[in-house]
Amino acid sequence: xxxxxxxxxxxxxxxxxxxxxxxNYSSSVSVYLFWYVQYPNxxxxxxxxxxxxxxxxESINGFEAEFNKSQTSFHLRKPSVxxxxxxxxxxxxxxxxxxxxxxxxxxxxxxxx
Amino acid sequence: xxxxxQTPSHQVTQMGQEVILRCVPISNHLYFYWxxxxxxxxxxxxxxxxxxxxSEKSEIFDDQFSVERPDxxxxxxxxxxxxxxxxxxxxxxxxxxxxxxxxxxxxxxxRLTVT
Numbered sequence: 001x002x003x004x005x006x007x008x009x010x011x012x013x014x015x016x017x018x019x020x021x022x023x024n025y026s027s028s029v030s031v032y033l034f035w036y037v038q039y040p041n042x043x044x045x046x047x048x049x050x051x052x053x054x055x056x057x058e059s060i061n062g063f064e065a066e067f068n069k070s071q072t073s074f075h076l077r078k079p080s081v082x083x084x085x086x087x088x089x090x091x092x093x094x095x096x097x098x099x100x101x102x103x104x105x106x107x108x109x110x111x112x113x
Numbered sequence: 114x115x116x117x118x119q120t121p122s123h124q125v126t127q128m129g130q131e132v133i134l135r136c137v138p139i140s141n142h143l144y145f146y147w148x149x150x151x152x153x154x155x156x157x158x159x160x161x162x163x164x165x166x167x168s169e170k171s172e173i174f175d176d177q178f179s180v181e182r183p184d185x186x187x188x189x190x191x192x193x194x195x196x197x198x199x200x201x202x203x204x205x206x207x208x209x210x211x212x213x214x215x216x217x218x219x220x221x222x223x224r225l226t227v228t
Contacts, residue, residue: 004155036219041221042221043117043204043219043220043221043222044156044204044206044219045219046216046217046218049216090156092156098169099144099146099161099168099169100158100161100169100171101148101158101217102158103148103155103156103157104155105154105155106155106156
């Protein structure tokens with residue numbers, strides 16, 4: 001069975017500073033990897049996903065994540081955060097061929113003005 | 114932009130009571146899901162549903178739970194006899210196709226409080 005570990009429950013960062021949210025996963029088979037974001041009082045929204053091909057994937061709002069198979073990681077990065085990036089970020093994994101998505105516990109990103 | 118909606122946003126019920134959580138998935142989607150998040154814990158998969166059948170379910174989804182698509186628009190989760198440990202945020206999701214390579218669109222959630 002797959003699992004996801006997000007080591008940082010909260011990450012405070014100053015506006016315009018870079019940020020990295022860490023995610024490690026475990027699975028014995030091929031996986032898809034996701035980052036979801038949840039803004040206050042809203043549902044989960046897909047931020048970006050890795051299915052295959054290039055190991056670096058990007059979102060439309062400047063986030064990127066790199067799939068590292070040897071380290072079983074899928075860390076999320078942004079070179080310069082904005083106040084509006086304050087939210088909770090969930091790393092998730094699913095095994096190819098299955099519908100179930102397994103989530104990490106989430107990391108709260110707090111951007112400080 | 115189409116979105117998944119859920120009602121109610123907050124439901125309070127007494128232990129032992131039946132509760133039905135409602136969801137309206139995106140209209141052209143074919144696959145429907147329920148997840149839950151107990152406070153301070155991970156979002157957990159409960160069940161997926163397609164063509165009026167359960168296609169996958171987790172070990173959490175026992176006989177106390179059932180899902181139904183009673184008409185062309187609603188997707189419901191029923192808990193027959195609620196327990197205190199059923200208190201959680203319940204998220205409905207839908208996707209156009211089966212594989213998780215297709216994005217699952219989530220609703221805002223229903224907070225269930227069992228007293």
